[in-house]
Amino acid sequence: MRKISMFVVLYVVWCLLVFPYDRTTGQWDTQSLLVGLVAALVVVVLFGNALPDRSCFLLAPRRWFWALVYIPFFAYYCLKANLEVAYLVLHPDMPIRPGIVKVRTSLRTRVAITALANSITLTPGTLTVDADEDGTLYVHWIDVKFAEDDEATREIVSRFEGHLRRIFE
Amino acid sequence: MTTIGVIITTVGTIFLLLGSLGVIRLPDVYNRLQAGTKCTTLGAFLTIIGVGIMQPAWFVKCSLIAGFILLTNPISSHALGRAARKSGVALWKGSVLDKSGEFDSSDRLGTRGHQEAD
Numbered sequence: 001m002r003k004i005s006m007f008v009v010l011y012v013v014w015c016l017l018v019f020p021y022d023r024t025t026g027q028w029d030t031q032s033l034l035v036g037l038v039a040a041l042v043v044v045v046l047f048g049n050a051l052p053d054r055s056c057f058l059l060a061p062r063r064w065f066w067a068l069v070y071i072p073f074f075a076y077y078c079l080k081a082n083l084e085v086a087y088l089v090l091h092p093d094m095p096i097r098p099g100i101v102k103v104r105t106s107l108r109t110r111v112a113i114t115a116l117a118n119s120i121t122l123t124p125g126t127l128t129v130d131a132d133e134d135g136t137l138y139v140h141w142i143d144v145k146f147a148e149d150d151e152a153t154r155e156i157v158s159r160f161e162g163h164l165r166r167i168f169e
Numbered sequence: 170m171t172t173i174g175v176i177i178t179t180v181g182t183i184f185l186l187l188g189s190l191g192v193i194r195l196p197d198v199y200n201r202l203q204a205g206t207k208c209t210t211l212g213a214f215l216t217i218i219g220v221g222i223m224q225p226a227w228f229v230k231c232s233l234i235a236g237f238i239l240l241t242n243p244i245s246s247h248a249l250g251r252a253a254r255k256s257g258v259a260l261w262k263g264s265v266l267d268k269s270g271e272f273d274s275s276d277r278l279g280t281r282g283h284q285e286a287d
Contacts, residue, residue, distance in 0.1 A: 013233065017230055078211060081207045082184055088188055089195070092188075094195070096195070098196075127199060127250055129199070130254060138254075152203070
């Protein structure tokens with residue numbers, strides 16, 4: 001079941017990328033359709049087991065809603081991150097105090113931790129360097145404000161945790 | 170339409186330029202990764218979306234590509250940072266803190282897959 005849904009998703013992505021339908025003549029491009037079938041099949045056979053066991057839960061509409069809410073929230077921090085890097089790079093003295101801090105998350109599933117690590121990497125001044133199974137993340141912080149684990153956690157992790165829990169757990 | 174696309178692409182290019190400046194100016198691997206990741210992600214994202222707006226027929230393809238960049242770019246920088254840390258690349262001398270000495274090699278995300286590969 002999991003592999004079938006993966007196959008369908010892959011094939012839809014392929015069709016969107018290749019777009020094997022000619023609007024002017026109204027003809028379908030059978031070559032592209034066939035190649036897509038083969039490619040999706042190969043990927044499913046080779047990597048079908050790489051997905052987490054219960055990835056079907058991601059299809060619930062409630063999770064999609066929260067994912068949509070997450071996008072503008074995340075876009076704001078992403079833009080802020082870029083402006084901050086721009087400021088640091090253009091500033092003649094480069095006012096940085098870099099360091100690696102340790103933060104904890106209460107998220108448990110692997111998908112959620114991955115999403116959290118990615119979000120941290122794309123937000124102001126922080127870059128996830130390593131992650132433990134028990135929810136410990138080592139984060140490189142370009143401007144260390146709090147050395148204590150708890151304070152750093154509150155500053156870096158807390159703003160995403162609630163959202164991601166609603167999406168992924 | 171073309172004007173909007175050109176503006177967005179230009180902004181993306183500026184971010185890419187700033188990112189490359191950051192890679193040159195910042196002191197060590199980790200700081201450079203920071204500049205590299207954030208600016209290339211948003212820069213490439215905006216550039217591709219801008220192209221999609223200029224050519225509406227390509228918009229769907231472009232947004233798919235942009236989405237994949239957004240998802241995969243932080244993972245690659247994470248892999249680079251982790252590899253640098255594990256192979257013992259030191260932090261810049263001006264760094265104020267390093268808690269990564271508490272790394273241990275067991276029960277880490279990813280090691281399981283590695284063992285299977287062996």
